[in-house]
Amino acid sequence: MLDDRALLTAWQGGDERAGRTLVERQYEAVVRFFATKDRAQAPDLIQQTLVKLVESVPRMPQDCNVRAYVLGIARHVLYDHLRATYQSAARIDFRERSVADLQPGPSSILARERQTRLLLQALRQLPLESQLLVELYYWEELTGGEVADILGMPEGTVRTRLRRARHLLEQAITRLAESPELLSSTLTDLDGWAQRVREELRSA
Structure with a gap:
């Protein structure tokens, strides 16, 4: 092939x-x-x-x-x-404003699992540039250099902003979680979220 x-x-x-x-x-x-x-x-x-x-x-x-x-x-x-x-x-400034800022109201994305729904909601709360960073790096499994090429910035800047984006995602999850149990289970398994969301979007 x-x-x-x-x-x-x-x-x-x-x-x-x-x-x-x-x-x-x-x-x-x-x-x-x-x-x-x-x-x-x-x-x-x-x-x-x-x-x-x-x-x-x-x-x-x-x-x-x-x-x-x-x-x-x-x-x-x-x-x-x-x-x-x-x-x-x-x-x-897409480094500061999120999709939720531009499109207020409940998300139209339907998800079967509470964790997946929470992750999607939290993702949409991020400033758009941060959302892009997280998706490109974790969903599409691009390297820091490849993400840097897409966003037109140095790779070192990408890695710094990616760490900040990850932190913002965790903060958003904390705000949106409906229960301590959901919060704990989601944050504990955050590294596995990309595959679940990919599968959810594929089946939606």
Whole structure:
């Protein structure tokens, strides 16, 4: 089976079948990316991201991490969408404002497990940049360097902000937990949350 870089090279050489295979491989990561941001508009945002991916293929370095590159496109699509949708969003600092700030009200994400629901709710309370950091690093298992490329900042800054984001996530869980037992069980198993949330989003 060809890896992503080999498929990209083939696609750039005119192999449309390789292109379709590569897009299919990235689809789930893009779906996860938008599922916790604006689920109602997610289909359109996913489509925009994939269109921009196709348009950017001739410019993509052949040695790039394709998933990181695609998620970088998704980030730009998301920010453009938020700025166009919400009044004065163009002036909002995404390092400080969360999805919940821009979309007040109960989350539309349905989760079967109380822990998963709590984690998703807490994640949406984070400043958007912090939410992106946590998802890219823990969900998509990208390296610090790859996350740095997506966010356009030094790797050292990414690692510092990731530690802060993790701390903010724990604080949000503490605020939202309905009981001491739920709080304890969630924080104790926080390192296993990514796989559970990924599976929940896949089945939703």
